[in-house]
Amino acid sequence: MSTIVCITCPRGCTMNIEKAGSDWTVTGNACRRGRDFAIAEMTDPRRTVCTTVRTTFKSAPALPCRVSADIPKDKMFDVMKEISKVTVSKQLNRGDVIIKDVLGLGVDVIATSDLLTQL
Numbered sequence: 001m002s003t004i005v006c007i008t009c010p011r012g013c014t015m016n017i018e019k020a021g022s023d024w025t026v027t028g029n030a031c032r033r034g035r036d037f038a039i040a041e042m043t044d045p046r047r048t049v050c051t052t053v054r055t056t057f058k059s060a061p062a063l064p065c066r067v068s069a070d071i072p073k074d075k076m077f078d079v080m081k082e083i084s085k086v087t088v089s090k091q092l093n094r095g096d097v098i099i100k101d102v103l104g105l106g107v108d109v110i111a112t113s114d115l116l117t118q119l
């Protein structure tokens with residue numbers, strides 16, 4: 001049995017999860033989303049990455065960005081490393097792609113601010 005804390009909402013339910021044949025037994029969750037999260041944590045844990053990327057603009061040296069969908073948890077630091085290699089030199093809009101299909105994971109790194117277009 002594993003004990004995990006649900007991070008799906010601020011309530012933070014502590015849940016126990018255990019394999020029961022081909023299914024899972026989850027207790028301690030206050031809603032269905034907790035069960036889904038617990039099973040995903042056991043089978044395919046995923047996380048988002050929100051950070052900043054370097055730019056060439058002196059008045060805005062860092063641009064907020066994130067991945068376009070959750071990625072495998074064990075790839076988070078690899079993706080951060082890829083983002084650290086990039087320097088944005090164009091005036092991107094929110095949602096513009098900074099890195100297409102990062103590490104072949106099927107998700108993009110996208111801008112989450114249009115601050116460069118306001119310089």
Ligand code: SF4
Nearest residue numbers: 006009012013031034
């Ligand atoms: S189980 Fe439901 S109520 Fe509890 S933290 Fe997760 S999402 Fe929130």
